[in-house]
Amino acid sequence: MFRAQARVMRGLSAIALFLGFLPGPAPAETVKLKVTIDNSAIYMTPSMGSQKLANMPLNRILDSEGTQGEFYKVKFDQNGIKIIGYIHKEVVEEISESEAEQFARQAGAPGQAVQSQADIVAQLNAGIDENKALIRERKDLDKAVDDLRLLIARAFHLEDRQKQKEVVCLAYYWLGIALKQQGDSYHALREFRHMFEVDPGFAAEASKNEYNPDVSRLLGNAEKQYKGLLVEYTLNINTEPQEATIKIDGKAIANSPYIYQTAETKFTLEIEKEGYLPAKELVLLTEPVTHKSYVLQRRGRSIKVASKPAAAKVFLDGEDTGQATDCELPFIDLGPHKVRIAAENYADWETSFQLLEGPGPYPISAVLAIRNYSPFRKWGGPESRFLKLPKAVTVDAAGNVYIADESDAKVRKFDPDLRPLAWSDPNHGIQSLDTPAGIVIDNQGFLYVTDSASSCLVKFDRSGKRLGSWGGKGIRNSEFDGPSGIAIDKNNDLYVADTGNHRVVKYAAAGGVKRVWGRQGTTKGDFMYPTGIAVNAANEVIVVDKWGRVQIFSADGVPLAEFAGLGSGEGLLSRPLGLCLDADGNIYVADTGNDRIEKFTPAGKVIAQWGYGTGSVQMKSPAGVAVDGKGAVFVVERDVHRLQEFRVPAR
Secondary structure: OHHHHHHHHHHHHHHHHHHOOOOOOOOOOOEEEEEOOOOEEEEOOOOOOOOEEEEEOOOOEEEEEEEEOOEEEEEEEEOOEEEEEEEEHHHEEEEOHHHHHHHHOOOOOOOOOOOOHHHHHHHHHHHHHHHHHHHHOOOOHHHHHHHHHHHHHHHHHOOOHHHHHHHHHHHHHHHHHHHHHOOOHHHHHHHHHHHHHHOHHHHHHHOOOOOOHHHHHHHHHHHHHHHOOOOOEEEEEEEEOOOOEEEEOOEEEEEOOEEEEEOOOEEEEEEEOOOEOOEEEEEEOOOOEEEEEEEOOEOEEEEEEEEEOOOOEEEEOOEEEEEEOOEEEEEEEOEEEEEEEEOOOEOOEEEEEEEOOOOOOEEEEEEOOEOOOEEEEEEEOOOOOOOOOOOEEEEOOOOOEEEEOOOOOOEEEEOOOOOEEOOOOOOOHHHHOOOEEEEEEOOOOOEEEEEOOOOEEEEEOOOOOEEEEEEOEOOOOOOEOOOOOEEEOOOOOEEEEEHHHOEEEEEOOOOOEEEEEOOEOOOOOOEOOEEEEEEOOOOOEEEEEOOOEEEEEOOOOOEEEEEEOEOOOOOOEOOOOEEEEOOOOOEEEEEHHHOEEEEEOOOOOEEEEEEOOOOOOOOOOEEEEEEOOOOOEEEEEOOOOEEEEEEOOOO
16 A cells, blocks of 8 residues: 555656646745636646546636646635645636636536536547547647647546546547657657656557557657656767857856766757857757757858959959859858959959948948050041140040140040030130140039130130130239149039149139148148149049149148159159049049059059050150040140040950
């Protein structure tokens, strides 16, 4: 007798352990429960086959002191006696205090008719058969799982304890089969274990015809767990790369590879290694020995690289990626990197950056600067009488080319195909110029020309009609001394290189002086005969002088940067006369004394240089330079009376 009682107690303890409801302290506040199924049973202990203490009518209110697994522990009055028992979770629901008061008033109301034991058995068997059919056909598995759990709860209405155990074991068996078919081996093992805990004999009978080897293995493990024979699991953990930190439920235990042995079947496994994304998994062990391997993903992000023009090679940290723009480099390690983009006839483009975590690919976009130019067209030459000592060139938005020279025409106009165009002004206003030196066109088509001999600035309309002039020889702010280069900003303010006065004069479009800066000298902000001038998209003013320096100023004349210098080497200049910018802010200088064009980045780094001679690919004394919207470069050569157009060589 004593041994039998001990076995019963061990069985109940095992059920409590596996179902997770070892008794604990009562909650601070009582939970109100409402009975949802009429004639629901309250039992002496939270286990199948326990002695029934009472049946509760529909809507009866009970006080709960907490839960033990799938049961609520409740207190109720029976003939004036306070009784403590257990009721299954499936037949009650938690309610608020106000709802409890409302339903308490209905406690004496009649419930549903009490079913006979035979009817309950018939309904339970029919329910199990119906769900068996669904499970065998692998249909509506979620419904089958829910129905079988409810059938287990309803089995508590059976007074025949043996029949109750038989039905519940059969329901647990098919519940485990359904969960296994859903891929949930862990919970399938738990339900099989519950089946053996209810009654090992009925459990064996329910599962005796199982031929699926995977299910049979789970059934065997469940029975071993019930008998206490399977008390430790082995988990072989490996990672790539190795030496990763292994954490179990948040606690570091070892580095990989590692063999972890435990009596727990459910825990959280974390893998961490510096420079790699962490891995985290809720492990549910169902086999005595389990192997798990993790390939860690480096912390990184893809890089999307685009360039204009496209089809350029992409180098990452000095290595050829084998890809060409526009492309995406997949999964690059986080941290500092350098990308170089290279294309034939273009200057290499480089950027250094810190790759950080973020959404989507990290974007890199480059506009490649042309490095090599080849002659495309030329106009005039040493024997030409059409051009005479050309000084400046510019291109309008339509691609028309304008050349200021000392011929009778003073300003020559060509269409985009370099066919000469005549001015339509009947008074030949353009020809009133003496010695034009600089030329610019605003966004409305008005033409501004500096006249170095007359020391003035003259404005013309589209037809060539003279609209007015200002200046005159002198040193006052409104006067000039041999002005040359001229530029215009996005506000239509004009900037004149006042060469003989060693300064820059800023005019409003209407002619009023807005600012003057500079003086003769070689220190920062001073000039030695400034000649070429341009304004970039940021309204910064770039000026080159005959001392070979390129200086950058704010629109108000504040010095910002300078580069180049006097000389003949790369990046140096000799008596430069002309200067212009392209759409990307690259700076082109007509390096007159060195018979070449030098091209710089906005920061002053040399991109390209070409010239040195009178051949078709060379030049002599270039005085003016301009770039059109397509990147073609136009150069006028003062001493050989020639216009040349250069373009990037065809690939």
